[in-house]
Amino acid sequence: MTQQHQWLGNILRWFDADASVDHLNADSKRVNPIRVLPFVALHLACLGVFLVGYSGFALAFATGFFLIRMFAITGFYHRYFAHKTFRTSRGWQFLFAVLGASAAQRGPLWWAAHHRHHHQHSDRHQDIHSPHHGGFWWAHVGWFTCDAGFRTDEKRVGDWLRFPELRFLNRFDALVPALAAVLIYLLGELLAVTAPSLATNGLQLLVWGFFVSTVALFHATVSINSLAHVWGSRRFNTEDNSRNNWFLALITLGEGWHNNHHRWPLSARQGFRWYEIDLTYYGLWLLSKVGIIRELNPVPLHILEETRELDRTRRERP
Numbered sequence: 001m002t003q004q005h006q007w008l009g010n011i012l013r014w015f016d017a018d019a020s021v022d023h024l025n026a027d028s029k030r031v032n033p034i035r036v037l038p039f040v041a042l043h044l045a046c047l048g049v050f051l052v053g054y055s056g057f058a059l060a061f062a063t064g065f066f067l068i069r070m071f072a073i074t075g076f077y078h079r080y081f082a083h084k085t086f087r088t089s090r091g092w093q094f095l096f097a098v099l100g101a102s103a104a105q106r107g108p109l110w111w112a113a114h115h116r117h118h119h120q121h122s123d124r125h126q127d128i129h130s131p132h133h134g135g136f137w138w139a140h141v142g143w144f145t146c147d148a149g150f151r152t153d154e155k156r157v158g159d160w161l162r163f164p165e166l167r168f169l170n171r172f173d174a175l176v177p178a179l180a181a182v183l184i185y186l187l188g189e190l191l192a193v194t195a196p197s198l199a200t201n202g203l204q205l206l207v208w209g210f211f212v213s214t215v216a217l218f219h220a221t222v223s224i225n226s227l228a229h230v231w232g233s234r235r236f237n238t239e240d241n242s243r244n245n246w247f248l249a250l251i252t253l254g255e256g257w258h259n260n261h262h263r264w265p266l267s268a269r270q271g272f273r274w275y276e277i278d279l280t281y282y283g284l285w286l287l288s289k290v291g292i293i294r295e296l297n298p299v300p301l302h303i304l305e306e307t308r309e310l311d312r313t314r315r316e317r318p
Contacts, residue, residue, distance in 0.1 A: 010034035013150070017107065018171050021151055028147040029128075036145040038174070042104065045211040052204040057191070061184075061205060062213040067253075069217055072099035073111075074253050074280040081112040081160065085268035086284060088293040094165050104177040104214050105221060107170030113156040114149070119265060122240035129225040132241060140219075140226035181210045220251045228258035235310050236263040244276075254278030264303045268296040272307045 009020030010032060076096040079085045088096075097108045105111060114128070121127045128149050131139035143149045152170060160166050169176065188205030191198050232243030242262040249256030249271070257270040257278060271278030287293045299307075 007034055014038055015174055016171060017110070017150075017152070017173050024147045024150060026148055026151060029134075029143075030147075031142065031145045032147055032150075035147075035150070039141075039145060042211060043215055045207065046215055048203070048207040049212065052201075052207050054208065055199040055204065057198040057200045058188075058204050058208040062208040062216075065184075065209055066213045066217050069099060069103040069213075070220065070253050071280060071283050072096050073103055073105060073217075073221055074255050075284050076100055077105070077108055077111045078115065078255070079268055079280065079284070081108045081157075082115040083265050084159075085266060085297040086288070086293045087295045090163070092292050093163075097166060097169055098176055101169050101173060101176035102180040103217050103221075104174075105218060107152070107173040108166055109154070109157045109160055109170040110152040110173070112160065113153045116156045117153065119262070122242070122262065123229060129222075131226050131230055136226050136230075139229075140222050143225075144222070177210075177214070181206060184209045221255075223248055224252060224255050224258060228256060232256070232259070234259050235307065235314075236260070238262045246277075249277060253283075254280040260307075264299060266297055267299045267303075269299050272299055272304065273311070 006023070009023055011034060012019035013021070013035060014037075076093075077100045080088070080093075080096070100108055100111070118127055118129065123130045123132050125133055127133065129139045129143040134142060154161060185202040185206040188200050188202035188209075191205070192201040228243055228245055228248055229241045230243070232245030232248070234241075234243055236259055238259065240262055242259045244259045245256040247256065248258070254270050254277065255261075257272070257276050260272045260276070261267075261270045268284055269278055269281040270276075271281065284293060284296060288296050
């Protein structure tokens, strides 16, 4: 394959994740400079805050969109698509997949496939985003920008391939973020005319509500890769280096109880003790009460007993 065709394939994959995918070097862990350009542009766009200023509404919108999409990532991309810790209807499954896709963290099948691979090989050489083999920056962003991390391993998500709408979202993974950005801009322009007291406009709402919110969401999410395997406490002696960290749990709505999660990934709840705040689980519990989801997998009794025993032993240790 010529260099010109390689460049063209990389550009086409900005819009169609399946374009020329057979020509990718699945073993290459070098940063792909062409594929990384939209990622860099997303970050540079945040500098627009110095041009558009800010308003209370723009900041509130950015925060709300951050929280909604974080819940879609943690509750559905992670706990549903990757681990199937509860059940829901096809319609709600698609709606939350769209919300997750708007986070610009690629499609639900790609996300689930990589996470399942992570659990099988956690912190071993096959784990593409382990900080113990690539360092902090590699685990945080490097793996995301190389060819080895691009392809969706369909063998790992065969249970989801029967849904054409999920395959569509996964293939055209830039479509939903692009539409979200356009709609946010149009909302800002509408509010500038109909509610001038909010002191916002299309460009301001786009910068804060999409670019800043999306970048913050990305870095909070991948902090579980780069930090939750090196920073925190280990309640369980798992085969990896996963750790519990209350700060990471706060910014990721509960994902920071990572050592708990690696001990029992089939539970919809990752905070095993009452004081381990798990906002994603609380949200899932509420959705179950109104019938949107069902059959939340609990933390098994023997895991809860093991948790209490380990905590008691730690307290009694001189």
